[in-house]
Amino acid sequence: MIMPPPGTRDMYPVIELNGVTRVYGSGAAAVSALQGIDLRIDHGDFIAVMGPSGSGKSTCMNILGCLDTPSSGTYRFKGVEVGNLSRDQRALLRRHYLGFVFQGFNLLNRTSALENVELPLIYRGMPATERREMAHKALAAVGLSGWENHTPAELSGGQQQRVAIARAIVASPEVLFADEPTGNLDSARSREIMELMTIFNRDSCITIVMVTHDAVMAAYAKRIVRFMDGTIDKEKQNGGVKE
């Protein structure tokens, strides 16, 4: 496993994309989803990725989340070239450094909130008692104490997304990727989720990369990156893009 050497937190940016492209298919049918992306994200940043459908932001998120690799260009995660890692090595990287929150919550059905939150810790090989304790803490941190034994079907959308956030932050990841985390929620629930994310960004120093369509949600971020036709159109510090 090629892991970033310890103590290199400040030597490299957490994420560094250089001329990243992603082409689907081949030959005449080839579609270019990303056309040379340069992006640098430092530790503790909170980025909102915006842009219309098909602008390449989801593709970019997949690459950033180490679920996919660039067709060309380089992606360095804490100085490590992700494009050179095998499938399993990327799985290990996700396991130890990344957290994910999805639009559709993606919790395991018929599985209690607690067990859902424990899942990343199981893959880290943590002993059961310690795991349980951490899962309880994470659920408490998202305000779901007392809901540990409820299954997703018994929880509201907002509660489900909070379980998903608890699952994403339970292992204290370096970066939290959120793909339209408020897409399925009403505005009040959305604000609660965004406030939670802001708290984790501020207090636990978790770097957050969030895709959103909603400018109100994007306003919670420190920086906004706007995609257009597979390239980065605008990059602004918070407050500058409100239209």
Next chain:
Amino acid sequence: MFLETILIAMREIRRNVMRSSLTILGIVIGVAAVITMVTVGDGATKQVASEISSLGSNLLDVRPGQSFHGPGGTRSGAPMFKIADAEAIERDVSGLAGVAPITGRSVQAIYGNENWATNITGSNNNFLMVRNWVLSDGRQFTDGELRAGAAVCIIGNTISKQLFGEQDPVGRTIRLEKISCQVVGVLKSKGQSGFGTDQDDFVLMPLRTVQRRIVGNNDINSISVSAKDGVSTEKVKEDIERLLRERRHLGKKEEDDFNVRDMQEIVKTLTGTTRLLTALLGAVAAVSLLVGGIGIMNIMLVSVTERTREIGIRLALGAMEKQVLMQFLIEAVVLSCFGGIIGIILGIAASAAGAGALKVPFLLNIGIIAVSFVFSAGVGVVFGYFPARKAAHLDPIEALHHE
């Protein structure tokens, strides 16, 4: 981590009790069928062997005529034995427990108003020993009765029931053909033979009485010989054959005009046949086990498709291919082992019931239970591997967006 994977698999199985039980049904039936077939078959083999050995342990049957005529076949041309042949065997062949010259024919037995068609057997007291008969009442023949050809008889259990019902037959007189005959003993029942004939349906009389007063000649139909325990029946058979060839003046080129049948050989042949049948039935049952395995693969494949999103989540959260593969493989193996265990329990119950219904002994074969359990686990591994590999190779991005 391995333990965790087992726990994850167990949790998934518990969550889908209905699907899981349907999945293992094939394995359950397969294992139960294999165990039932083999156990009942073993019982039948044992039954055949014990029925034949109830005819007499270490028994050899010497009859005139060639062996390919089969039992009861024509013996024309071959001279019958005489009492001297039996005496010669007793005198010249070593390692014998007893020799019983036998003659007989079918007769009508009458007592009062009761009438019963049966067989009469003329022999001596050795007959009881070599054929494993035990007296339930009365006594054997005395030497005087044997020498004089007295009108006394020992009757089989069937005769006793047919002619006397509840009465005690010992001391009473029955009529056989033209002679009146006093019953001195009753034999303990042996029941039906392995060939379906009633072994208890005969009357035993002194050889001389039958020769003189029933059949009217000095011939002997067959000679039953019993070897002592620990003496090779093959050796005894060879000795008898050599002796009889000499006595019947057969030249080197001439074939035997008599045959010596070794009961142990017959036991071997018959048990060999039932064993083969057992193996065949077991093999057919094993095919159903294989079909059960395909059932598991089918359900596991459906399960992988149904749980694509779950697999995507697990992969995104950092599960390695190996771990997803193990999860599904262990699920399949745990399911099939479960099926195996239930099948073993069912199989034992079914074979106990089957053995009871067929009246064969219930012999539990630990070997076949172990084999069918290992086989069902193996089925889980083999048929679980393909779906598990499919799950492990899913693309996490596509899996996450699967509806």
